[in-house]
Amino acid sequence: MTAVGLGLPGFPPRAPDGVGFLRGTESFPEAAHHELANPQLRRNIAKATHTIREKRLRVTGELPDWQALRDTGSAVKVDTLNRLPELLEQFEAAVVARGGVVHWAADAIEADAIVTELVEATGSREVIKVKSMATQEIGLNEHLESVGIRAYETDLAELIVQLGHDKPSHILVPAIHRNRSEIREIFLNEMDGVDPNLDDDPQHLAAASRKFLRHKFMTVPVAVSGANFGIAETGTLGVVESEGNGRMCLTLPQTLITVMGIEKIIPRFADLEVFLQLLPRSSTGERMNPYTSMWTGVTPGDGPQNFHVVLLDNGRTAALADAIGRQALKCIRCSACLNVCPVYEQTGGHAYGSTYPGPIGAVLTPQLTGMTGKDDPNASLPFASSLCGACFDACPVEIDIPSLLIELRHQKVEHTGFGPEAAAMRAASIAMSSATRFALAQKAAGLGRLVAGKKGTISTLPPPLSGWTDARDIPAPPRQTFRQWWKSAEGRAAIAEARAEASS
Amino acid sequence: MRIALFATCIGDTLFPDASKSTALLLTRLGHDVVFPPGQTCCGQMHVNTGYQPDALPLVENYAENFGDGSIDAIVAPSGSCVGSVRHQHEIVARRYGTTALCGRVETVKAKTYELSELLVDVLGVTDVGAYFPHRVTYHPTCHSLRMLRVGEKPLRLLRAVREIDLAELPAADSCCGFGGTFAIKNAETSTAMLADKIRNVGDTGAEFCCAGDSSCLMHIGGGMTRLRMATRTIHLAEILASVESKVASGVTV
Ligand code: SF4
Numbered sequence: 019m020t021a022v023g024l025g026l027p028g029f030p031p032r033a034p035d036g037v038g039f040l041r042g043t044e045s046f047p048e049a050a051h052h053e054l055a056n057p058q059l060r061r062n063i064a065k066a067t068h069t070i071r072e073k074r075l076r077v078t079g080e081l082p083d084w085q086a087l088r089d090t091g092s093a094v095k096v097d098t099l100n101r102l103p104e105l106l107e108q109f110e111a112a113v114v115a116r117g118g119v120v121h122w123a124a125d126a127i128e129a130d131a132i133v134t135e136l137v138e139a140t141g142s143r144e145v146i147k148v149k150s151m152a153t154q155e156i157g158l159n160e161h162l163e164s165v166g167i168r169a170y171e172t173d174l175a176e177l178i179v180q181l182g183h184d185k186p187s188h189i190l191v192p193a194i195h196r197n198r199s200e201i202r203e204i205f206l207n208e209m210d211g212v213d214p215n216l217d218d219d220p221q222h223l224a225a226a227s228r229k230f231l232r233h234k235f236m237t238v239p240v241a242v243s244g245a246n247f248g249i250a251e252t253g254t255l256g257v258v259e260s261e262g263n264g265r266m267c268l269t270l271p272q273t274l275i276t277v278m279g280i281e282k283i284i285p286r287f288a289d290l291e292v293f294l295q296l297l298p299r300s301s302t303g304e305r306m307n308p309y310t311s312m313w314t315g316v317t318p319g320d321g322p323q324n325f326h327v328v329l330l331d332n333g334r335t336a337a338l339a340d341a342i343g344r345q346a347l348k349c350i351r352c353s354a355c356l357n358v359c360p361v362y363e364q365t366g367g368h369a370y371g372s373t374y375p376g377p378i379g380a381v382l383t384p385q386l387t388g389m390t391g392k393d394d395p396n397a398s399l400p401f402a403s404s405l406c407g408a409c410f411d412a413c414p415v416e417i418d419i420p421s422l423l424i425e426l427r428h429q430k431v432e433h434t435g436f437g438p439e440a441a442a443m444r445a446a447s448i449a450m451s452s453a454t455r456f457a458l459a460q461k462a463a464g465l466g467r468l469v470a471g472k473k474g475t476i477s478t479l480p481p482p483l484s485g486w487t488d489a490r491d492i493p494a495p496p497r498q499t500f501r502q503w504w505k506s507a508e509g510r511a512a513i514a515e516a517r518a519e520a521s522s
Numbered sequence: 523m524r525i526a527l528f529a530t531c532i533g534d535t536l537f538p539d540a541s542k543s544t545a546l547l548l549t550r551l552g553h554d555v556v557f558p559p560g561q562t563c564c565g566q567m568h569v570n571t572g573y574q575p576d577a578l579p580l581v582e583n584y585a586e587n588f589g590d591g592s593i594d595a596i597v598a599p600s601g602s603c604v605g606s607v608r609h610q611h612e613i614v615a616r617r618y619g620t621t622a623l624c625g626r627v628e629t630v631k632a633k634t635y636e637l638s639e640l641l642v643d644v645l646g647v648t649d650v651g652a653y654f655p656h657r658v659t660y661h662p663t664c665h666s667l668r669m670l671r672v673g674e675k676p677l678r679l680l681r682a683v684r685e686i687d688l689a690e691l692p693a694a695d696s697c698c699g700f701g702g703t704f705a706i707k708n709a710e711t712s713t714a715m716l717a718d719k720i721r722n723v724g725d726t727g728a729e730f731c732c733a734g735d736s737s738c739l740m741h742i743g744g745g746m747t748r749l750r751m752a753t754r755t756i757h758l759a760e761i762l763a764s765v766e767s768k769v770a771s772g773v774t775v
Binding site: 050360410490500 | 529531533534535536537538541542545546549550551552555557559560561562563565567568569570571572573574576577579580582583609610664665667668669695696697699700701702703704705706707708709710711712713714715716718740741743744745747748
């Protein structure tokens with residue numbers, strides 16, 4: 019149970035409303051309605067997720083100790099979260115000892131303000147960025163923009179999303195919903211200095227972005243990054259990436275500002291051994307990612323000379339205080355659960371309204387923001403799953419997402435569950451708590467045969483059941499229930515005959 | 523063995539053939555099948571939709587009706603209901619029930635099996651002597667696959683059926699989109715998932731789509747009849763109970 023009254027200001031704080039991207043404007047079914055109407059998007063997503071899904075299965079299947087790695091990854095994360103305050107302090111001390119500066123941000127508002135102040139202090143009006151979920155979550159680019167500082171995403175997919183005035187729809191592949199002709203259009207319209215004859219050959223598109231980004235790497239003195247891991251023992255931060263843009267941002271500028279969710283801590287340097295096997299295989303389906311960059315404080319004469327870490331709470335402590343939230347914080351953002359999710363495959367990431375889409379988003383987002391009443395779009399997220407369990411099987415740190423979803427549904431109903439649905443559920447519970455009442459209910463269901471008529475199926479029902487019959491029939495209830503048959507002469511004779519066959 | 527049949531609420535009301543077949547099959551294999559008359563529903567819909575307190579009377583009812591010490595095993599022709607008994611009853615009992623209920627839930631849970639588990643693991647049979655001369659494709663439902671881990675058991679049983687023509691279902695392990703109240707709360711997404719499943723079923727050219735869960739079959743079948751497809755749905759139990767003299771029609775009567 020949550021310790022905090024949902025919807026009430028309390029401590030620890032939830033992620034505040036009106037800043038960042040943890041809350042859409044529509045409920046999941048409403049947003050999904052729009053996304054489902056976009057066949058191009060659905061084709062793009064299905065193709066991409068199926069490709070990554072198969073690659074992942076191939077490379078995880080070739081490790082004989084994959085299950086042991088998952089067990090270890092999960093155990094390290096559980097241990098981390100159980101003693102997070104202590105590990106964060108150890109991390110802070112290690113960063114400071116190596117010449118870095120640590121800032122604590124209770125929420126998105128504080129984090130945005132801290133980063134803005136740090137950038138302003140450098141005098142630069144531009145920053146380059148390494149792909150980061152945390153800065154998406156707090157809406158950092160938009161906040162910097164509002165004070166006249168221009169942020170450039172340097173990950174190719176992030177850049178496409180940014181230039182397209184769009185939002186990422188996947189943790190790992192933010193532009194998963196775009197194809198190359200759309201990307202060409204975006205570059206032609208939005209990228210300064212692009213060749214007007216650019217075609218949609220992926221190599222040419224990559225070359226155009228490289229030219230654009232090289233200039234930024236060489237001229238912008240401030241970089242903002244996230245972190246995949248923060249190591250408590252040494253104060254080291256790590257970023258895992260594919261394109262090398264991250265390494266440029268982490269080494270070329272004078273000032274480096276890292277925004278990291280407090281759950282990204284791992285205790286020991288040696289723990290990387292586990293996570294650097296789990297993460298790339300689960301996320302891109304590669305044995306190893308092309309670039310793993312690690313940095314510890316500052317080194318005079320080499321790399322950024324000013325180094326800051328902003329430790330972001332934004333609802334994490336509140337999540338930590340709850341048994342479900344604590345499990346969700348184990349997530350290493352590999353996105354494997356998105357790529358196997360049949361719901362995500364149909365709707366894409368935008369339907370979730372949050373920086374964190376897919377199965378883990380459906381669990382994590384309501385945890386970070388709280389579910390503030392019936393009309394909160396985030397309160398619809400725990401229901402955006404058929405509970406098929408594919409996410410649990412895929413997760414490298416064994417987060418039991420279906421069970422967490424069921425728990426969150428329970429919490430949602432506990433807080434807001436009065437209405438026709440609650441009445442129907444109560445009625446069903448009463449009807450089915452005794453066989454006598456159940457038999458009566460079955461009789462009433464038998465009336466369905468009248469509705470079905472001769473064709474034997476029911477094709478229209480009133481709302482909310484019309485959601486079913488809009489696309490699916492329901493069989494008419496049969497003449498006899500099983501229990502009626504069992505008691506009938508016919509049923510007894512059939513069983514007697516079967517018994518005779520057994521002994522013959 | 524004395525085996526108690528749990529027909530499940532939907533199964534009892536809408537799909538009696540699956541339970542009839544289960545009872546006939548196990549009787550023919552020489553077991554004593556009983557039907558505790560007080561049984562109703564496992565409460566899965568309540569738990570999955572967030573109404574755990576309303577599931578409590580159903581959990582109590584299940585434990586009471588199947589708690590009889592003379593029962594050696596409990597079988598349900600439904601992977602998801604067995605999943606609920608195995609994984610959810612304890613949660614509800616711990617949160618809202620008494621210590622005594624928790625104990626009863628543990629006892630009953632330990633002897634509740636899905637049909638293919640009972641046959642293969644407990645009774646040790648894979649060839650049940652069935653005969654079914656049709657092209658069949660098998661959809662492994664999510665809860666059987668991932669909550670119960672029944673694995674190859676249903677397929678081993680099907681492969682032993684005489685004259686059956688088993689066609690492999692593409693993307694078999696993808697969810698059909700049913701998910702209980704998900705199919706109503708997120709009807710459009712559920713329908714989109716169903717469309718993929720039906721397309722794959724259609725591609726096999728099978729006469730029957732078979733599964734171990736009536737509710738998933740209701741979903742898939744409901745979409746197929748709407749599309750006027752010739753493929754029909756059939757429960758695993760119906761195929762396994764078919765013998766040369768009595769082949770299941772696949773039509774629920
Ligand atoms: S929940 Fe698991 S599978 Fe999903 S992104 Fe997080 S670590 Fe990866």
